[in-house]
Amino acid sequence: xxxxxxxxxxxxxxxxxxxxxxxxxxxxxxxxxxxxxxxxxxxxxxxxxxxxxxxxxxxxxxxxxxxxxxxxxxxxxxxxxxxxxxxxxxxxxxxxxxxxxxxxxxxxxxxxxxxxxxxxxxxxxxxxxxxxxxxxxxxxxxxxxxxxxxxxxxxxxxxxxxxxxxxxxxxxxxxxxxxxxxxxxxxxxxxxxxxxxxxxxxxxxxxxxxxxxxxxxxxxxxxxxxxxxxxxxxxxxxxxxxxxxxxxxxxxxxxxxxxxxxxxxxxxxxxxxxxxxxxxxxxxxxxxxxxxxxxxxxxxxxxxxxxxxxxxxxxxxxxxxxxxxxxxxxx
Amino acid sequence: xxxxxxxxxxxxxxxxxxxxxxxxxxxxxxxxxxxxxxxxxxxxxxxxxxxxxxxxxxxxxxxxxxxxxxxxxxxxxxxxxxxxxxxxxxxxxxxxxxxxxxxxxxxxxxxxxxxxxxxxxxxxxxxxxxxxxxxxxxxxxxxxxxxxxxxxxxxxxxxxxxxxxxxxxxxxxxxxxxxxxxxxxxxxxx
Numbered sequence: 222x223x224x225x226x227x228x229x230x231x232x233x234x235x236x237x238x239x240x241x242x243x244x245x246x247x248x249x250x251x252x253x254x255x256x257x258x259x260x261x262x263x264x265x266x267x268x269x270x271x272x273x274x275x276x277x278x279x280x281x282x283x284x285x286x287x288x289x290x291x292x293x294x295x296x297x298x299x300x301x302x303x304x305x306x307x308x309x310x311x312x313x314x315x316x317x318x319x320x321x322x323x324x325x326x327x328x329x330x331x332x333x334x335x336x337x338x339x340x341x342x343x344x345x346x347x348x349x350x351x352x353x354x355x356x357x358x359x360x361x362x363x364x365x366x367x368x369x370x371x372x373x374x375x376x377x378x379x380x381x382x383x384x385x386x387x388x389x390x391x392x393x394x395x396x397x398x399x400x401x402x403x404x405x406x407x408x409x410x411x412x413x414x415x416x417x418x419x420x421x422x423x424x425x426x427x428x429x430x431x432x433x434x435x436x437x438x439x440x441x442x443x444x445x446x447x448x449x450x451x452x453x454x455x456x457x458x459x460x461x462x463x464x465x466x467x468x469x470x471x472x473x474x475x476x477x478x479x480x481x482x483x484x485x486x487x488x489x490x491x492x493x494x495x496x497x498x499x500x501x502x503x504x505x506x507x508x509x510x511x512x513x514x515x516x517x518x519x520x521x522x523x524x525x526x527x528x529x530x531x532x533x534x535x536x537x538x539x540x541x542x543x544x545x546x547x548x549x550x551x552x
Numbered sequence: 553x554x555x556x557x558x559x560x561x562x563x564x565x566x567x568x569x570x571x572x573x574x575x576x577x578x579x580x581x582x583x584x585x586x587x588x589x590x591x592x593x594x595x596x597x598x599x600x601x602x603x604x605x606x607x608x609x610x611x612x613x614x615x616x617x618x619x620x621x622x623x624x625x626x627x628x629x630x631x632x633x634x635x636x637x638x639x640x641x642x643x644x645x646x647x648x649x650x651x652x653x654x655x656x657x658x659x660x661x662x663x664x665x666x667x668x669x670x671x672x673x674x675x676x677x678x679x680x681x682x683x684x685x686x687x688x689x690x691x692x693x694x695x696x697x698x699x700x701x702x703x704x705x706x707x708x709x710x711x712x713x714x715x716x717x718x719x720x721x722x723x724x725x726x727x728x729x730x731x732x733x734x735x736x737x738x739x740x741x742x
Contacts, residue, residue: 337737340735340736340737341735341737341739344735345736346640346734346735346736347639347640347644347736348640357637357736358637358658360637360736360737361634361637361655361658362658362659364633364634364637364737364738365634365658365659368630368659369591369659369660372590372591373591376589376590376591379589
């Protein structure tokens with residue numbers, strides 16, 4: 222019970238006030254005829270809504286058991302979903318209340334989540350929404366979210382590129398541009414994994430002959446030129462899928478994919494040696510080196526581990542050195 | 553300072569005065585060589601050093617430079633649109649300024665702007681004051697408000713108060729020119 226004072230006068234608002242508070246309202250009389258519609262809702266229909274039959278303009282999507290004017294009163298107190306007949310598939314959502322005895326029903330609507338399309342289709346602006354309605358803030362947020370997401374994506378791309386560059390640098394020998402020891406280890410692991418699946422490869426351990434003498438006689442600049450030149454010689458004999466690395470001062474390795482025969486390796490190694498012997502550094506035609514190569518094939522089951530392969534190649538390399546240098550021994 | 557502010561100032565310098573000026577500012581102020589990232593946060597001293605170095609190189613007082621920065625900001629279509637969400641006309645927009653720090657936080661949660669208070673002392677005269685009397689912000693806001701007055705088609709005289717603790721807006725005519733186009737949503741992607 223209240224304090225016994227008489228019930229307050231019912232609140233009366235004029236059409237203009239209702240339109241300002243609820244620009245998407247709809248008042249339908251007991252016969253199903255629209256008596257008034259808010260100014261924003263009016264923009265959705267080409268002719269004035271007042272006087273039209275509600276069911277000719279709108280399709281009631283929920284609840285669905287309301288077929289005609291006689292059932293409208295039953296909507297009071299319910300959430301409803303409406304569509305526009307013959308228009309786009311946009312769904313308006315709202316709430317219906319009784320408008321008073323014999324006065325039909327009163328509905329307040331909103332665009333729901335399809336508001337962005339509605340704003341575009343009907344060129345709606347600030348004035349079309351009540352100041353209490355957060356729709357404009359919703360549109361602002363969705364635009365701002367897009368901008369922030371774009372910025373995030375761009376940042377991720379830049380960071381990803383920086384990481385790739387740093388990784389590539391960490392695996393590259395700066396003098397020759399070949400892989401360094403770390404790059405070689407990674408490539409060897411990859412080739413071994415492929416060999417487990419039935420592939421095969423050869424590992425060539427290439428050691429320069431007489432490099433120290435050239436370095437001492439013609440200086441470090443000539444030595445560096447020799448190293449770069451040798452890198453070019455090895456690369457020139459290999460294909461894109463093969464990997465060449467400098468793993469020590471004048472020590473190189475090559476991983477040659479898809480090789481099965483010792484004879485193939487021998488021929489390749491001979492070509493590499495011949496090319497290296499043909500290269501002279503700028504200061505003198507005498508600034509030349511040769512190379513000894515120890516090679517090993519992966520083609521065994523199981524594939525030997527990295528250390529075992531390197532040790533075998535090493536042994537073969539020493540055999541090549543002992544046999545007089547400038548040649549290749551295949552283990 | 554938030555990277556968004558630093559990055560915007562970087563873009564302002566590059567777009568307005570060219571890459572060479574920017575490089576010399578990077579060098580003089582010892583800024584990150586690859587510039588600022590919008591989504592990271594940086595030490596305030598970097599921002600001050602950047603503004604100081606640019607001001608020195610351009611022979612332009614801080615205040616004028618910051619005002620130009622404000623005009624530049626409001627001229628970026630993205631930010632112009634976000635500012636236009638604030639209101640239907642210039643007066644509406646002025647009233648929305650108190651919500652600006654809130655809007656900024658909605659956009660980027662760690663972007664903190666100083667609290668602003670709008671007072672309407674006499675017809676046509678508005679004063680926007682900043683909590684803590686942030687003088688740099690006052691000068692940037694001067695530029696933003698000048699650009700936005702143009703955008704809304706309003707004729708207004710906008711000045712920072714003597715101590716730069718507030719911005720004064722004298723609205724001469726609310727609808728002086730045709731406002732620039734603004735719809736609430738971006739055009740649909742093709």
